[in-house]
Structures are given as structure tokens and as C-alpha cells.
Amino acid sequence: MIIRRCVAAVLLLCAVPALSAGEIELGESDQAAIQVAATDYAEGWYSGDRERMARALHDRFAKRAYLRDKGSRERRLSELDKAALLAGNVPENAQRYAKAPRRAEVEILDGFGNVATVKLRMDGWVDYLHLVRGDDREWRIINVLWEPVAP
Secondary structure, three states: OHHHHHHHHHHHHHHOOOOOOOOEEOOHHHHHHHHHHHHHHHHHHHHOOHHHHHOOEEEEEEEEEEEEOOOOOOEEEEEEEHHHHHHHOOOHHHHHOOOOOOOEEEEEEEEEOOEEEEEEEEOOEEEEEEEEEOOOOOEEEEEEEEEEOOO
């Protein structure tokens, strides 16, 4: 009886295609569009170009970090919505980052159907992006969880 169950389990596992972690099930055009959205987000920030950044963001966008408070040293949740992020994206960013490497390394970690996860390495921080493909077929960033890189 145990042998039959083991054989049945093995057959079932072989019949169902396995999804391994990091397996990207998106076409090349979707991967290219995801790359563009992540790059528009990063370069839009570095250049202070709100329009460029805005086109990469979903209307329900949220950006979060669990950061240490400078005074109390306790960790606190920092949250921004689309409007707050764009308000902080000022033209002065172009001057601030003029001599910086302006690192924007995009790595698509996973994707399936209408969702994708991206790791974006930037100057001084790492963003984990969640993107969704809307009814208009455009990929937009809906969530960001980020962490500063220790000096």
C-alpha cells in the first residue's frame, strides 16, 4: 500500500509541471517592458524627471522601508504613495546625482502572467519592485520594498 502511494505521488509530481523559484514565465517583450518600467523609475529619480518616473508607477503605488529611526534607533515603517514619491522627485536630483554612478541594475527575479518581481540596485539602496500588467497591457510598479546599503 505504501509503495503504491509513493508511486502515485511520483507520477502525479511528474505530470504537474514544477515552478521553481526564480523561473520567469514571461515573453521577451514583457521582460523588455518590465526593464523599461524599472529603468524609467530609477532614471526618473536620478534626473528629477517626474513624468518619466510617473509613467512607471501604478495609481495605487506604495513604497515602504523598515528603517532605523536616527534618534531612538528603533525600526519604523516608512511609507510613501505615488503622490508623495513624485513630490519628492525634484529637479535638484539631477544636480545631486550628476557625479554619482547612477547605478540602476535591473534583475527580473520572477514573473508569471500579469505580475513580476524585480531587484533594482541603485546608488546607496536596493529596491524590490512588484509590477503588474494592466488592462492597457502596460507594466507598472505597484509596490516597492527598499533597504539602504550600509556605508
